[in-house]
Amino acid sequence: MMTKKTKRVLAVDDDGLVRKTLEIFLREAGYQPTVVSGGDEALAALSEQHFDLLITDIRMPGMDGLQIIQASRDYCRQMGKPPIPEIVLTAYNDEPVKQSAARMGIRDFILKPFRAEEFLRTLERNLLSR
């Protein structure tokens, strides 16, 4: 039986303050976070270890969050693994982004600035649905 402590979460955001917040929230809630600033680091992390959940910002220089999610899905498919559940972070209620995400079948959003309670509830919901 997996415990909450064993759940590995990969979080991607280009904003250092958001990364710090994600790291703190995830650690305090007992997850094992890997927090990175962009697509290259995210893909490297995905190839190095298993993750139970991917949380990504959308608007970033270089690869955007939707490209990272697509790359994660492609990687899992190549490896014969089930896709990693995905949560998208958006800075505000960004309709074009939400529509693109919905077309990709992305299940959940967290609007920034986020609060710990709401953030952790969204994580639980996505981890427990597996």
Ligand SMILES: [Mg+2]
């Ligand atoms: Mg950003």
